[in-house]
Amino acid sequence: MKILIRCYARFRDAFGEEQALELPEGATILDAVRTLAGTGPDAELLIDNVGNIRSYVMIMHHDVRVSPMEAESVSLSDGDMIILFPPVSGG
Amino acid sequence: MKRIQPSYSSSRFERQLPLIGPEGQKKLENSTILIAGVGGLGSPAATYLALAGVGELIIVDDDRIQESNLNRQFLHAAASVGLQKVYSAEATLGSLAPDTSVVAYPGRIDEISADRLVADADVVIDALDNYESRFVLHEAAWNAEVPFIHGAVEGFSGQMTSIIPKKGPCLSCLIPAVPPSGKVPVIGATAGVIGSMQAMEAIKYLTGIGTMISGRLFLWDGQAGRSEFLHIGSRKNCPFCSKGRE
Numbered sequence: 001m002k003i004l005i006r007c008y009a010r011f012r013d014a015f016g017e018e019q020a021l022e023l024p025e026g027a028t029i030l031d032a033v034r035t036l037a038g039t040g041p042d043a044e045l046l047i048d049n050v051g052n053i054r055s056y057v058m059i060m061h062h063d064v065r066v067s068p069m070e071a072e073s074v075s076l077s078d079g080d081m082i083i084l085f086p087p088v089s090g091g
Numbered sequence: 092m093k094r095i096q097p098s099y100s101s102s103r104f105e106r107q108l109p110l111i112g113p114e115g116q117k118k119l120e121n122s123t124i125l126i127a128g129v130g131g132l133g134s135p136a137a138t139y140l141a142l143a144g145v146g147e148l149i150i151v152d153d154d155r156i157q158e159s160n161l162n163r164q165f166l167h168a169a170a171s172v173g174l175q176k177v178y179s180a181e182a183t184l185g186s187l188a189p190d191t192s193v194v195a196y197p198g199r200i201d202e203i204s205a206d207r208l209v210a211d212a213d214v215v216i217d218a219l220d221n222y223e224s225r226f227v228l229h230e231a232a233w234n235a236e237v238p239f240i241h242g243a244v245e246g247f248s249g250q251m252t253s254i255i256p257k258k259g260p261c262l263s264c265l266i267p268a269v270p271p272s273g274k275v276p277v278i279g280a281t282a283g284v285i286g287s288m289q290a291m292e293a294i295k296y297l298t299g300i301g302t303m304i305s306g307r308l309f310l311w312d313g314q315a316g317r318s319e320f321l322h323i324g325s326r327k328n329c330p331f332c333s334k335g336r337e
């Protein structure tokens with residue numbers, strides 16, 4: 001199946017504005033984020049060294065926020081879109 | 092709420108009175124807003140609030156002006172490098188809007204100063220540049236039940252939301268964790284957009300007009316030309332605001 005990931009701010013700099021990913025049926029948000037992380041040189045922005053999504057990554061799926069800890073339990077469907085945003089801090 | 096009534100001529104607010112009415116104008120004149128940070132976000136936020144006729148601005152910042160601030164912090168003139176930001180901001184605001192009284196505090200936001208500063212304010216504008224100070228000020232505003240209008244920027248991107256204490260999610264519900272960050276690059280116009288939105292939220296809250304950006308986080312990427320609203324309720328186990336909530 002095919003899903004779309006749209007990235008904001010620092011994530012957009014590292015992984016592009018929008019990427020279509022080809023994933024196996026039953027793939028979860030965690031799988032999608034790990035796959036995306038593998039497409040750029042800055043994987044550690046999104047995942048830590050044991051493959052968990054970093055706690056600050058804001059994930060939106062179907063207008064609902066998904067916490068990094070829940071990402072493994074949310075399965076994706078063909079055509080789904082995920083939005084990733086890192087909180088920014090400057091003033 | 093404060094006491095001095097501004098003395099502007101009747102045409103000063105002619106172009107906004109049809110929108111907010113004389114009652115709305117009066118509410119702005121009787122209001123005190125705390126502007127925490129007079130840098131990139133604080134410059135547009137404080138300027139538009141003073142120009143709108145807000146009666147009193149309390150401005151807080153412990154920094155001095157550096158040359159590298161000048162791409163975005165338009166409250167400060169090039170010749171003011173080295174001065175305390177709050178005094179330069181006070182002078183600029185005084186020349187733009189002489190009937191807005193400005194209280195300048197050149198200190199840090201910490202547990203003690205935050206409670207005191209928030210006590211006098213009807214609205215708090217979070218124009219700070221780090222989460223440590225933000226969470227301290229947010230806690231003071233939450234406890235005093237003063238709305239906390241959060242904004243932050245980096246590069247071409249920004250975020251903002253209005254926290255209405257005890258009526259919606261708190262800042263920790265919205266932003267449970269933050270990435271490490273040092274000095275971030277920023278285009279001046281990015282801070283212009285988000286700081287102006289913060290001023291708009293304050294005007295809406297004080298006049299009771301419109302719908303607040305509350306319970307949702309506005310995300311904006313100016314480079315991609317995209318925005319989203321992240322809809323967020325209160326977190327069930329929020330370490331900050333879930334105490335005493337069912």
Ligand SMILES: [Zn+2]
Pocket residue numbers: 260261262263264265325326329330331332333
């Ligand atoms: Zn909370």
